[in-house]
Amino acid sequence: MKKFFPKKRMALALALTMLFSSFGGTAFAAETPKEGDQATFQILFTSDTHGSLTNYNYATGKSTVGSFSQVATLIQREKAAFNGRTFLVDNGDTIQGNGTGFFINNDNYKPFPLVKAMQDVGYEIMGMGNHEFNFGQDALNKAYQGFTGTKICGNVLKQDGSLMDGYSAYSIKTLDNGLRVAFIGAVTPNIDLWDTSNLKKAGLHTISASDSIRKSIDELKKNNLADIFVAVTHMGDTGEYGREGSGAVDVAKKNPELAVILGAHYHTIVGTADKQVVLSNNVKFIENKNAGGSLGKVQITATYEKGQWVVKNKTASHAKAGVKTDVIAVTKDVPLNATVENSIKAADQAARNYITQTVIGKLVGGPLVPEPKIKGTYEGYLGDTALIDLINNVMFYYTKADIAGTAPLDANSNHNPGNITVGGVVQIYKYDNNTLYKLGMTGEQVKQWMEWSYSYFGSTVNGVFNNNQPAVNLKTDLTIPTGTMQGYNQDQFSGIKYEVDLTKPVGQRIRILSMANGAAFDPKKEYVVAANNYRSTTQLLATSSTGVFKPGQKTARLIASDIQAPNGSTSMMDLIIDYIGKQPNKTISNTCDNNWKFVNLNWDKALRAKAIEYINSGNIVTDFKVPVTKAQVQKIMAQKGDKLPDVSTLPASTENGIYIVKSGDNLSKIAKDLFNDPTQWKKIYDLNKGTIKDPNRIYIGQKLVVPE
DSSP states (O other): OTTHHHHHHHHHHHHHHHHHHHTTOOOOOOOOOOTTOEEEEEEEEEOOOTTOOSSEETTTTEEOSOOHHHHHHHHHHHHHHOSSOEEEEEOSOOSSSTTGGGGTTOTTSSSOHHHHHHHHHTOOEEEOOGGGGTTOHHHHHHHTTTOOSEEEOSSEEETTSOBOTTOBSEEEEEOTTSOEEEEEEEEOTTHHHHTHHHHHHHTEEEOOHHHHHHHHHHHHHHTTOOSEEEEEEESOSSOSTTOTTSSHHHHHHHOTTEEEEEOOSSOOOBOOTTSOEEOGGGOEEEBOOSTTOEEEEEEEEEEEETTEEEOOOTTSOTTTOSEEEEEEEOOTTSOOOHHHHHHHHHHHHHHIIIIITOEEEEEESSOSSOOOSSTTOOHHHHSOOHHHHHHHHHHHHHHOOSEEEEOOSSTTOOOOSEEEEHHHHHHHSOOTTOBEEEEEEEHHHHHHHHHHHGGGBSOEETTEEOTTSOSOOTTTBSSOOBOSSOGGGOOEEESEEEEEOTTSOTTSSEEEEEETTSOOOOTTSEEEEEEEHHHIIIIISOOOTTSSSOTTSOOOEEEESSOOOTTSOOBHHHHHHHHHHTSGGGEEEOOOOOOEEEOOOOOOHHHHHHHHHHHHHTSSOOOSSSOOBHHHHHHHHHHHTOOOOOGGGSOOOOBTTEEEOOTTOOHHHHHHHHHSOGGGHHHHHHHTTTTOSSTTOOOTTOEEEOOO
16 A cells, blocks of 8 residues: 555656646646745736837838837846746737738748747747738648747637647646646637638637636636636737627636736737736736837736635735736837847848838829828828728729728828838738628618728717717817727728718718719619628628627628639738739829718818817827817917917818819919829819919919819
8 A cells, every 4th residue: 555655646746747748838846835935926928019020110111119129128137137937928919910921931931030039038838819810720830830838729629629739728837836827828709700711721710718718717726737827818908899708808707716817909008017907806907019019027926825825915006916017118228139139130131122122113193191181190091092092993903893992901001102112012001911802782781881980980988989979069079089999990982982971970971972983872782892801701791789780680792702813812912012013114103083071071160270280289189089179279279378360361171072262372282282282283273174274373262173
């Protein structure tokens, strides 16, 4: 008997070692803790780095503040300043962005350069983001090929319910004093909407992140494998599309054992030392800025009491809390990291050579999106632009559709006149993983999509938007409120002529005048429609409580997916490159057909001009989530002793396509005021040749027809 028990213990120890190994853990002999012992460990984590290897934007060819190289310097500093164990964790969206899709199918770069750099810095755990699934399973496997740490993702499953090959649901790390920490991984389940075909091809599906984490914690507790639980979840605090388990709030509700949730996805700094964020069940939450803009830091102190490790005072003030979170921003004075720079040297040079220096065409005539009239706004959301027309024209070219819809994918989406490089196309169309879909939609369905798209405009108060109200109240408001949803959802449409009335609630804003060729628009007719894969799979081919089509409503009909260019390319970025290459002299212009406009925005002209003046000068600071009001402007005017401007001296504006000439006007000035492009005077002249005998001579009070 005396010999039997030692053997039994050895067998148990061996079994536990194998179990730890199978889940990416580390098993070794640890000290036996004593009552009252404390252990503090540190987690440093990144997320949403999006191909930002070093402080250089391959699309613009300019230096940046923010990169993994600079973050690695912060990691080095924080590790040196902490007397204890530090775990390095990445929370996904690593292998897409900044034009670095160039590396995905290039066998010379395995693993992906950023993954290699993270390994060289000492990362132990990799979580998955939604963009990791953009390129298919084979590409994902190559991107992480050779990574010696643990990849965790517990809610992307094969049809039999098993995990993806090479992935664990969690990773267990053990400190010298025996404290065991479980890092539990999950990605937003909405990847089954965004990358439907990729997951289907790989035989994968997703489940609720809150459910998968619940399952992992139950398993860990049942087998007594961990003491502290940390969720590594690529999702923001709130969910998307009304789907349970797609936000940290849901995860916290179902998993009170969690000490902290490492968030991602929303590209927002959350959980700084002075603004701790606590979800339900006293679970802390923290999130990083994107593109190497910050480093997340968590310090957890556990106390050994009555035979178990516990975290006390999780929600106390930062100085006394058992779970402390902080987010350290990268600033311009943070130097690059030598280890990272050496790791990425060859890849960085290759990216610069291809993305930044390869010219594929030329833009003439002016920028695709004009400069904003109001500081802090983006004209790409506020009217038709050459940017949208270009992208929709590409869609028309490859689908022969009747109607196309797309959104500016970023508030920086634009291109200035001159040579267009591969990186320039990234500036025009940010997501190199998007593909093109061809759908069948009735006119009624198209209008429903349009109403949803223009719900982007409206006031957001305490995170809540009421779409039953008009976006603009002309009795009180002086600016258009924006941002009720992400800007990349604000689709604009070509192939039809339409008006948008923001003084009406969602559902009553869109008035479709005709097809682009003047034919009548028929609500009952099925039209061929072009859209990208993201919009198609998340909205037009699916239903949700917050989407275009609500549960029970009929969705669009899929005609074709992942449409190819003649050279076999399927990404929107490659289609744009191919399209520009087919234009005469590979040259495009900033042509815009102005097929839509806002109507009935009869602002108080003098007060609105004053509001714009105050915003542009910094006297009014706004994020445009709510309108700037007349009361705000009048209060500042009273404080400053300002007077209203003379309406007759204000910049040009039109009503129903008619402009009335005032003192000081000429055609170039009118074109500059109306279109931010003085060269457009010729279009005004061409439309008014019957009344303008000499383009250099117009008179006060003259009514001019101006281009829509």
